[in-house]
Amino acid sequence: MRVGLAFLVAASAWPALAAELTVELRTPSGQSVPNAVVSLYPGGGPAPLAPLRGPFQIAQRNTQFQPFVLIVPVGGQVAFPNYDSFRHHVYSFSPAKRFELKLYAREQDRTVRFDKAGAVPLGCNIHDQMTAFVKVTDTGLAARSDAAGRIFFANVPPGPVVARVWHPWLRLPGNQAELRWTMPARGSQRHALTLKLRPPPRPGAAY
Amino acid sequence: MEIVRASKRRAFDLASAGLLGLCLPAAAPAGTPAWLAPDTVSGTIDLRLAGADGEPSWTDDGFGKARFGGGDGGGFSPRPVLAEAELVWRPPLGWDLTGTLAVAAQHEQDYPVDLIEAFVTWRPVPRGKTRLSARAGLMWPSVSLEHEGPAWAVTDMITPSAINSWIGEEVKPVAVEGTVSRALGSQRVSATLAVFGFNDTAGTLLSFRGWAMHDLKAGAFGLQKLPPLNNFMLFAQAAETRPTIEIDDRPGFYGKLAWSPAAPVQLEAFYYANRGVPEAVTPSLQWGWDTRFLHLGLRADLGPRTRLLAQALSGTTEMGIEEGAHYWVETRYRAAYLRATHEAGRVALSGRFDLFDSRERGSEMEREESEEGWALTGAGRLRLSDEAALLVEALHIDSRRGTRLRAGAAPRQSQSVVQLALRLTL
Numbered sequence: 001m002r003v004g005l006a007f008l009v010a011a012s013a014w015p016a017l018a019a020e021l022t023v024e025l026r027t028p029s030g031q032s033v034p035n036a037v038v039s040l041y042p043g044g045g046p047a048p049l050a051p052l053r054g055p056f057q058i059a060q061r062n063t064q065f066q067p068f069v070l071i072v073p074v075g076g077q078v079a080f081p082n083y084d085s086f087r088h089h090v091y092s093f094s095p096a097k098r099f100e101l102k103l104y105a106r107e108q109d110r111t112v113r114f115d116k117a118g119a120v121p122l123g124c125n126i127h128d129q130m131t132a133f134v135k136v137t138d139t140g141l142a143a144r145s146d147a148a149g150r151i152f153f154a155n156v157p158p159g160p161v162v163a164r165v166w167h168p169w170l171r172l173p174g175n176q177a178e179l180r181w182t183m184p185a186r187g188s189q190r191h192a193l194t195l196k197l198r199p200p201p202r203p204g205a206a207y
Numbered sequence: 208m209e210i211v212r213a214s215k216r217r218a219f220d221l222a223s224a225g226l227l228g229l230c231l232p233a234a235a236p237a238g239t240p241a242w243l244a245p246d247t248v249s250g251t252i253d254l255r256l257a258g259a260d261g262e263p264s265w266t267d268d269g270f271g272k273a274r275f276g277g278g279d280g281g282g283f284s285p286r287p288v289l290a291e292a293e294l295v296w297r298p299p300l301g302w303d304l305t306g307t308l309a310v311a312a313q314h315e316q317d318y319p320v321d322l323i324e325a326f327v328t329w330r331p332v333p334r335g336k337t338r339l340s341a342r343a344g345l346m347w348p349s350v351s352l353e354h355e356g357p358a359w360a361v362t363d364m365i366t367p368s369a370i371n372s373w374i375g376e377e378v379k380p381v382a383v384e385g386t387v388s389r390a391l392g393s394q395r396v397s398a399t400l401a402v403f404g405f406n407d408t409a410g411t412l413l414s415f416r417g418w419a420m421h422d423l424k425a426g427a428f429g430l431q432k433l434p435p436l437n438n439f440m441l442f443a444q445a446a447e448t449r450p451t452i453e454i455d456d457r458p459g460f461y462g463k464l465a466w467s468p469a470a471p472v473q474l475e476a477f478y479y480a481n482r483g484v485p486e487a488v489t490p491s492l493q494w495g496w497d498t499r500f501l502h503l504g505l506r507a508d509l510g511p512r513t514r515l516l517a518q519a520l521s522g523t524t525e526m527g528i529e530e531g532a533h534y535w536v537e538t539r540y541r542a543a544y545l546r547a548t549h550e551a552g553r554v555a556l557s558g559r560f561d562l563f564d565s566r567e568r569g570s571e572m573e574r575e576e577s578e579e580g581w582a583l584t585g586a587g588r589l590r591l592s593d594e595a596a597l598l599v600e601a602l603h604i605d606s607r608r609g610t611r612l613r614a615g616a617a618p619r620q621s622q623s624v625v626q627l628a629l630r631l632t633l
Contacts, residue, residue, distance in 0.1 A: 086246045089302055091332040100332050102302050105241075125332045126299075198393065199470050199511065 018155035020188035025149040025165070025195055032149030033195050035069040035133075036167040040141035042157040042183075047141040049073040057081060058122070058132055060088045060103065065122060065132030067144075069168070074117050074138050081108035089125035096120045096136060119166060119175065133168050158185040169197040242298030242306075250294045250633040251358050255365075258285030261622030262611070265416050266315040266423070270434050270611045272580070272604050273624045274315070274366070274421035283623075290314050290422075290628065293323065295357040303331045307346075307357055313423055317447075321426025324359070324379075338388045345381045345427055345451065348401065348461050350374050350477055352504050352516045353546070361422055363555040364586040365600040365626050368544040369418040369563045370502070370520045376425050377413065377450055378479065380406035380459065393470065399463040404453045407483045410496035410524030411448040414538040415440070417578045417608050418563040425450040435613045439571045443527070443535070445492040454495040455484035471508035476501070485525045485534050498524040500540075512550040519543035527571065536569035538576075553590040559583070563606075575609020575618070598628040 021040075025033040040047065052071065057079040059066045072078055082088050082103040091100040096118030101110050114120065117138040124130035135142070143151045161183050166176045183189060241247075260283045263269030264276035278284035293311040300306050309323040326344025333339075347354075351371040353361055359375070361367050367375065382403035389396055412419070415433045425431070430447035459481035467473045480499040487495035500522025507515045520542050527535025546559035564579035586600035605621040612618060 086244065087241065087299060087302075089332065093333055093335055105244075125302075125330060126305075199508070 017158050017185045019158060019184050019186055021153040021156045021183065022188065022190045023145070023151045023153075023163075023165075024190070024192045025145050025151075025167075026192070027197055028194055032145075032147065033167060033197065034145050034147045034149060035067075036145040036149070036151075036165060036170075036195065037069060037071060037135045037137075038143060038145070038151050039137055039139050039164045039166070040153065040156060041139055041162040041164070042141070043159055044162050046139035047157075049138070049140045051140045052076070052137070052142065055079065058134070060084055060090070060124070060130070063127050063130060065124075065130050067132070069133045069135060069144050071135050071137055071142050071144055072114050073140070074136055075113065075115060076136070077111050077113050078134060079109075079111045081110075082106060083108075087126060088130070090122055091125055092120050092122050092134075094118070094120050097134070100125075119168070121168070135166065156183050158183050163191075165193060165195070167195060167197065169200055171196040171198050242300065247298050248294065248296050249357065250292070251360060252292050252631045252633070253290040254629045254631075255288045255290040256285055256627040257288050257290075257624065258283050258626075259622060259624040262614070262616055262620050264421075265412075265419055265434055266421075266432060268432060268434065270416065270608060270614055270616070270620070271622060272417070272419040272421075272582075272606060273602060273622055274423060275624055275626075276622070285625070288314055293358045297357055300327065304329055307344075309358060311424065311426070313426075315423060316426055317429025317431070318426060321429045323424055323426060325427075336390045339386070340388075341383070341385045343383045345379065345405070346384075347374060347379050348382070348384070348477070348479070349399065349463060350378070350502055350504070350518075352506050352518060359424065360630070363548050363557050363588040363598075364559070364584065365598050365628050366420050366422055366584060366586075366602050366624075368518065368546070368559060369420050369542045369561050369582065370518050370544060372420050372422070373413060373418065373542075376419075376421075376423060376431065377409045377411070378406065379425050379450065380404065380481070381451070381453075382461075395465075395467040397463075397465045399461075399465075401461050402458050403461065403481070404456075404458050405451050406459060406481050407454040407487070407495045408448050408450060408452055408493055409481055409483075410498040410526065410538065411444075411494075413540055413565065414496075414524060414526070414536050414567070414569075414572070414576070415444070415448075417565055417606070418540070418542055418580065420561065420582055420584075420602065420604060427451045434610070437571075437573060437576075437610075437613075439535075443492065443571070444494060449493050452489070452493055454489055454493060455487035457482050457484060459483070473504075473506045475504040477504070478502070479522075486528055494526045496524050496526045496536075498522065514548045516546040516548070517544065525569075527569070530570040533568055533570040535571040536567075537572075538565050538567050538569070540565040555588040557584075557586045557588070559585075573609065575612070578606060578608035580604060580606025580608075594632045596630045598626075598630065600624075600626050600628075602626075 052073040061083045088103045096116045097120045114136045120134040122132045163179045257275045259275040260277040262271040264271040291313045296308045298306045305328045311323045326346040329341045353367045380403035382401040384401035386399040461479040463477040465475040483495040483497040502520045505517040525534040542563035544561040548557040561582040567576035582604040584602045589597045602624045607619040
């Protein structure tokens with residue numbers, strides 16, 4: 001099982017009491033949901049961002065963005081290397097970040113800084129089928145579900161925690177659901193969630 | 208006649224080989240500008256095994272509605288055909304501008320190689336939820352739901368519907384077109400408007416030959432065959448029609464509204480009027496045709512692997528001198544189809560039902576020039592690789608057209624065409 005790498009490395013930065021949290025995401029018909037982002041706010045507030053370390057990048061390879069969803073802390077710098085032998089014109093017009101990058105073939109040193117929390121949809125003006133999302137997070141406890149729809153947090157502080165579940169095709173306002181859980185002082189907790197997703201937009205209709 | 212045809216076919220084969228050669232990937236020398244880069248060029252080859260029964264095809268001076276017709280005595284005789292070789296060049300002309308140039312060699316085409324499309328697309332990055340784009344040049348308007356890609360290939364089938372066959376052969380103007388598109392929540396609306404010329408003969412094949420079902424595309428410079436004309440038209444109208452020509456110096460226009468209420472559904476309405484002057488005529492007897500039509504389209508995804516397509520078209524066309532209440536040729540034409548495609552892994556299966564008719568009221572045309580008919584098409588597509596696909600298709604057309612008596616055939620004819628196609632993309 002792949003581990004959602006959003007937890008810390010230096011134990012001293014965290015309280016000694018902490019539990020493990022596993023979240024499993026499925027559609028109503030039982031299919032696993034990859035590329036969902038779960039953000040945890042212990043006690044309702046954001047966790048320190050330190051654990052989310054770069055380097056962050058969204059590559060263009062074989063006329064695709066890789067990865068499809070990238071988690072970046074507020075203020076993070078994302079590189080956009082173009083590994084294809086042709087140009088890409090990456091852009092976003094979302095309020096969380098407006099930018100465009102004209103990338104020549106194999107150009108690999110362009111970066112963009114993301115200053116506001118939110119979900120930033122990306123497109124390529126030349127290749128309509130290319131889409132990706134940058135999830136700019138203000139909490140260090142944020143992770144993306146893997147191909148099996150699983151996320152694992154190793155060190156969640158005890159007590160009430162607000163969990164925000166986001167997916168680009170989630171059938172809810174802001175593509176986000178908010179849940180409240182109570183974490184134990186030790187041990188592990190598991191939540192299985194059912195997400196209703198819209199069908200993915202057809203190429204060219206991403207916006 | 209046979210000698211001329213044989214040398215045309217040979218020229219076509221040589222031209223296809225030439226286009227093939229241009230497609231072979233070559234390493235770009237360092238410093239090659241982007242618009243000459245190898246990835247801007249793509250090509251397709253369509254190798255076919257085709258068999259048909261029944262009457263000779265309209266491409267063979269007959270009234271047959273398919274691309275291929277029966278052999279001697281109407282017998283089924285399968286034969287290999289290099290149906291098409293097409294080369295498409297899409298140079299980037301800037302970050303917001305792309306050019307598209309498509310040339311093709313088609314088996315029944317007049318010239319060995321002809322220009323299919325040549326236009327420029329302007330597409331700036333969207334600044335908000337509204338997106339602007341524009342195109343200008345020789346190009347098809349966005350009507351067909353069955354064609355995709357820069358080479359305007361039929362998706363998952365070999366033969367398009369009657370509607371899209373006509374668009375491919377007669378409705379390709381030189382236009383300046385603008386589109387505005389906006390996302391409204393999960394909905395999407397767009398509006399397109401264009402001014403155009405060089406489409407004054409649209410309607411000629413529809414009136415003199417009637418509807419047909421084939422995948423031949425109009426070339427910019429070549430001519431298309433007409434079936435045997437009536438005694439009046441023999442002297443008034445050329446025996447072949449030129450699809451790309453401006454005769455009356457009057458621009459036409461077309462407009463389209465599209466609405467997607469939810470991601471899997473798209474509805475569109477399209478109106479075309481070439482504002483042709485029916486009395487205008489060239490020394491080579493190409494006439495202006497006042498052609499207009501309304502078209503409705505529906506695309507609906509019933510699940511991730513099943514797609515429904517439907518189109519309906521109704522229009523009129525007029526040509527010649529007005530005598531009394533009617534022009535020489537006055538045709539009202541209608542067609543519709545319903546098609547479903549289901550994908551399972553590398554295979555796609557499609558079924559389509561077509562209905563078509565036309566009513567002739569021209570003063571120099573007989574009532575027998577009216578027609579009605581239907582067709583049933585079944586096709587399978589197997590994706591062999593990213594560059595190759597195998598298609599198999601069975602098409603059955605049943606139609607009644609009185610003018611078949613001119614060819615000594617019964618007005619009601621039915622015909623089956625079976626084709627196997629290997630489509631290679633380079």
